[in-house]
Amino acid sequence: MKFSIDRDALLKPLQLVCGAVERRHNLPILANLLVEVSGHSLKLTGTDLEVELVGQAVIHGDIEEGRTTVPAKKLLDIVKSLPEQSELKVEQQDNKWLLRSGRSRFSLATLPAEEYPNVEAFQAEIEFTLKQGVLKSLIDATQFSMANQDVRYYLNGLLIETEGNMLRAIATDGHRLALSHRVIEAQLPEKQVIVPRKGVMEMARLLETDDLDIAISIGDNAIRATTSTTVFTSKLVDGRFPDYRRVLPKGGDKIVIASRNHFKQALTRASILSNEKFRGVRIQLEAGLLKITANNPEQEEAEEIIDVDYNNLPLEIGFNVSYLLDVLNNLKSDDVRITLIDGNSSALLENHLEEDSMYVVMPMRL
Numbered sequence: 001m002k003f004s005i006d007r008d009a010l011l012k013p014l015q016l017v018c019g020a021v022e023r024r025h026n027l028p029i030l031a032n033l034l035v036e037v038s039g040h041s042l043k044l045t046g047t048d049l050e051v052e053l054v055g056q057a058v059i060h061g062d063i064e065e066g067r068t069t070v071p072a073k074k075l076l077d078i079v080k081s082l083p084e085q086s087e088l089k090v091e092q093q094d095n096k097w098l099l100r101s102g103r104s105r106f107s108l109a110t111l112p113a114e115e116y117p118n119v120e121a122f123q124a125e126i127e128f129t130l131k132q133g134v135l136k137s138l139i140d141a142t143q144f145s146m147a148n149q150d151v152r153y154y155l156n157g158l159l160i161e162t163e164g165n166m167l168r169a170i171a172t173d174g175h176r177l178a179l180s181h182r183v184i185e186a187q188l189p190e191k192q193v194i195v196p197r198k199g200v201m202e203m204a205r206l207l208e209t210d211d212l213d214i215a216i217s218i219g220d221n222a223i224r225a226t227t228s229t230t231v232f233t234s235k236l237v238d239g240r241f242p243d244y245r246r247v248l249p250k251g252g253d254k255i256v257i258a259s260r261n262h263f264k265q266a267l268t269r270a271s272i273l274s275n276e277k278f279r280g281v282r283i284q285l286e287a288g289l290l291k292i293t294a295n296n297p298e299q300e301e302a303e304e305i306i307d308v309d310y311n312n313l314p315l316e317i318g319f320n321v322s323y324l325l326d327v328l329n330n331l332k333s334d335d336v337r338i339t340l341i342d343g344n345s346s347a348l349l350e351n352h353l354e355e356d357s358m359y360v361v362m363p364m365r366l
Contacts, residue, residue, distance in 0.1 A: 001037050001066030001090070002063060002066075002092070003064070004090070005060070006086075007079060007082050008085060009057045010079055010088060011079050012055075012057075013044055014079055015076065016055050025048065029115050029117070030117070032071055032072055033069060033071075033075065035068055036066075036113070041058065050234065051233070051234045052119040052232070064091075068092055069115075070110055074108060078099065083102075095109065097110050123219050126218040127217045128188060128216055131210065132209055133207070135225075137180075138169045139200060141169070141330055141357045142158060142171045144178065145173060145176050145178035145359075146158060147173035155172060156197050157171075157194040157195050157196045157199070157237045158195050161191070164187060164188065167183075176323045176361045179248075180357040181356055194237035196234060196237050206232055212227065214227050221236055249339065252339035254312045254340040257337055258309070259334065262306045263328060264329070266292055267321055269304060270321065271294060272294075273301060275296045279321050280321070282294070283316070285314060285340075286310075290310065292304040292306075317342075331349070331357070331359075336349060337349070337352045346360050
């Protein structure tokens with residue numbers, strides 16, 4: 001193996017594929033990247049057996065084709081530390097990978113490419129293309145509600161649902177639920193798959209250029225996303241996601257319209273004196289007014305009052321302030337619509353006019 005490449009051309013795909021590499025793994029080869037040279041193309045592959053990322057770069061100079069594996073983190077650290085726009089010359093000698101740039105020289109240990117694991121053969125059942133910006137907005141609108149290391153492993157991921165021309169993403173950790181949908185130019189069968197948390201995070205990192213296309217393929221056991229320079233594959237979570245439609249509150253007759261910014265700022269200030277462990281705030285509603293109160297074991301107290309559009313019976317309800325702030329940070333409109341049933345039922349939060357996202361937050365007993 002032998003080639004030359006610009007440092008900046010190598011750094012971007014290298015940073016991307018290193019995201020899939022698990023540093024603490026009992027298989028030493030999984031700390032490595034698979035490096036393949038053919039024609040004028042360099043292909044880099046990183047995997048942790050659950051997620052696989054493949055990046056490409058153009059090479060030049062005196063090229064000799066070949067395959068090997070090199071330590072991912074060490075290579076990334078070396079390339080990052082070299083001066084911008086420097087040229088790298090690489091060649092393999094026996095079981096060493098030699099990298100030269102200017103007066104710098106590095107020799108990395110390699111492991112045989114034949115030992116590098118392949119993510120299982122992938123068979124797509126559903127394929128469609130959409131703009132990267134559309135997929136990014138869908139993931140951003142929901143991923144914060146995914147569970148983290150929950151024993152109910154199927155909650156530690158994002159439910160992707162296709163139906164007709166609709167693509168939905170749903171996430172819940174049992175205390176709150178985020179649901180968002182986008183209309184796409186395709187006619188798709190009904191299907192639900194759960195993408196694991198790491199897969200969601202790595203897929204989001206691919207989405208850098210809003211107006212470029214990304215091709216999505218969904219199979220029985222994996223999902224694949226392909227851009228012009230990268231192929232991302234993630235295994236799916238084998239489990240049954242809760243029926244989110246049953247969680248959506250129905251029959252709410254108490255509707256509050258509030259300025260998203262005013263509500264968010266008032267909650268942020270009140271949260272300073274909330275109980276650090278439980279993060280609870282009390283919300284009291286009466287005609288035209290919303291009052292937020294918070295207190296903590298040190299007997300400190302915060303009170304905030306904002307004007308809202310509300311014409312119904314007085315109501316008192318408690319919430320985890322962090323969950324409300326997460327929602328308000330992800331809603332996009334100037335005004336937020338909150339639909340309530342009573343003090344013991346979940347609240348439904350939405351953009352006041354656009355209806356592409358909805359959020360359910362369970363109440364807290366205070």
